[in-house]
Amino acid sequence: MDSGFRSPLYKKTSFLLRRLSIKNRLLTAFLITSLLPVAIVAFYSNQIYEASITDKISAYSSQTLTELTRNISRELGQYETLSENIIINDSIQYGLTSYAALSDIDKNTLQTRIRNELGPQFFSFSNLSNIVIMTNDGATFFDLGYQWYPDNQLSSMVQQTEGAPRNAYWSYLRSNRGSTVIALSRKIYSAENLNLQIGYLVITMDEKVFARNMFQSVDLGQDSSVYITDRSGATISSSTSSLPQGSLNQADLTARIEKQHESGRLQSFQTKIRSKQYLVSSTYIDAADWYLVGLIPHSYIVSELGDLRGNIALLCLLTLILSSAIGLWIYDSINSPLRSLLRYAKRIHKGRFDPIPKPVAPPDEMQQLTITIHDMVTELKLLIRQVQLEQQAKREAELKMLQAQINPHFLFNTLNSLKWSAMLSGNESLTQGIGSLSELLRNTILDREELIPLSKEMANLRHYSNIQRIRYGDSFELECQPVEPDEDVIVPKFILQPIVENSILHGAAHNKRILISISFAFHRSDLILTLSDDGKGFDPAELEHKDHTGSRLSGIGIPNVHERIQLHYGAAFGLRTESAPGQGTTTVLTLPLHFVQEEDKAYV
Secondary structure, X not given: OOHHHOOHHHHHHHHHHHOOOHHHHHHHHHHHHHHHHHHHHHHHHHHHHHHHHHHHHHHHHHXXXXXXXXXXXXXXXXXXXXXXXXXXXXXXXXXXXXHHHOOHHHHHHHHHHHHHHHHXXXXXXXXXXXXXXXXXXXXXXXXXXXXXXXXXXXHHHHHHOOOOHHHOEEEEEEOOOOOEEEEEEEEXXXXXXXXXXXXXXXXXXXXXXXXHHHHOOOOOOOOOEEEEEOOOOEEEEEOOOOOOOOOEXXXXXXXXXXXXXXXXXXXXXXXXXXXXXXXXXXXXXXXXXXXXXXXXXXXXXXOOXXXXXXXXXXXXXXXXXXXXXXXXXXXXXXXXXHHHHHHXXXXXXXXXXXXXXXXXXXXXXXXXXXXXXXXXXXXXXXXXXXXXXXXXXXXXXXXXXXXXXXXXXXXXXXXXXXXXXXXXXXXXXXXXXXXXXXXXXXXXXXXXXXXXXXXXXXXXXXXXXXXXXHHHOOOEEEEEOOOOHHHOEEEEOOOOHHHHHHHHHHHOOOOOOXXXXXXXXXXXXXXXXXXXXXXXXOOHHHXXXXXXXXXXXXXXXXXXXXXXXXXXXXXXXXXXXEEOOOOOEEEEEEEEOOEHHHHHHHOO
8 A cells, every 4th residue: 555545543553553562563453353253144044043033933833822712712612602602502591590489408409400401501611610600689590510710700790791702701700719710701691582681701711721621732932832811921831830810910911912903913022021031922812802922031032042052162162273374484484583683783784794595486575575684784794894995005005104204304414413423422422323214114114014013112112212312312201111022012103103203393392301201001902102291281172273293203293092992992082181281281091901912813
């Protein structure tokens, strides 16, 4: 992607990702790209599979409840048929019409006749509980089971019969013994005058037997339940003891079912009942104006998804392991050459420029980077070697120039002084001067070594002092600290002579003999050379505006000494001069400490 088209959000996100290691970024990328599709497919499959199972269970439950509704309607229809046979019975018609005129003996005789006439029909119903026939004013004319229903339940029920469709009202009752029954109440009309009501009929059936006969073969799933409810939400009968008869079971649920019924289509739906999710299916029992409701727990519906979810979790785990392994493998293929390059960069940082072998790996970006660094280091090493050779050539050229540039004027004055000294006096200074000049010229012209022992540098300085004493007499005195064999160190040639020459030429005061002292000391890994004189001194500020090269043996001067030391040993070494008018001059040279004995051992 072109960096010019990257949004600020993209750049910010990339910056945050760069705070993570390459390893963590690769693992995160592999986990996201591998687990995310699996998770999406798993979630989608779970939803589709759950919806499919729900639809199938919903269809199965609706079909089961429809068949169960037929059975219940058939059972209720049989009781309605029984009630019609009872209503048209001649003995019952006679008894209700003449009830007020009958004596107790006639009533008992009539009741016995009714039992004999209708007994076979009564006992053909296994769950028949009781039959009660009442007059219009509520007096009991016939009672088959002699059960008592408290709280005027019978009176309330027969009142509900008024206006009931088909002259049949279905409800429930609870006897004084606690038994629950399903009750049918009907008005009894005269057979001779159908508009004349002569009494009431109440037929009850045992709810437990009814529930066992109707619900025992029905299985909608684990923890499912089936129950019959009226429009108020009261339970008429159920397949479970958790829904006792008469209990109000989710009136809002019944209202929703009734609303669907009024719209002409009952459909399954999901809802929460006591904090649990259920699939609700229902059918309408037209014979009794009831609803048959089936409750299927959502946990049962998704129970079959357990194996699928376990397999998906196992697949995600295997994908996680495989993605992590692949991510670590790819990370190692990237990190291994990176670690090699990092180690090599640290070697370069320490000044080790040994080139690494060119890689033979496949031509990826890491190989190209490695080859580029290899070529760069090789080129850098060549450049450093070239600079070293140039610096060495420069030092040799300067030394040769130092050796070759013996000031003719100095030689002329020296030889002229020797000549006149030989002519005017025959002292030994002539012999000493000629000997010192001979040694000095030999060390200057014939000895081409750039680095010499400090003891030899001190000897050259004494020869130079002897020659200058011929010219300047006793105007100066030179004191040199003796160099013991175990203290002898390596120094560049002719680093003391220009400084001493400067003291002799510019430090001498009128009619005053100056003392030039040379000492050395070792400080840690450094050699400290100190040259001091008690001459007239100078103002360093004025020296910046003057050329002090002069007419000297070196022809190069003190600045050249400082540059040569730094060329040899680096910017951390060199010389510094301190002086003040009337207080003399002190020059301190700092060089790395290299003993002569160690240098000799290095070449053994």
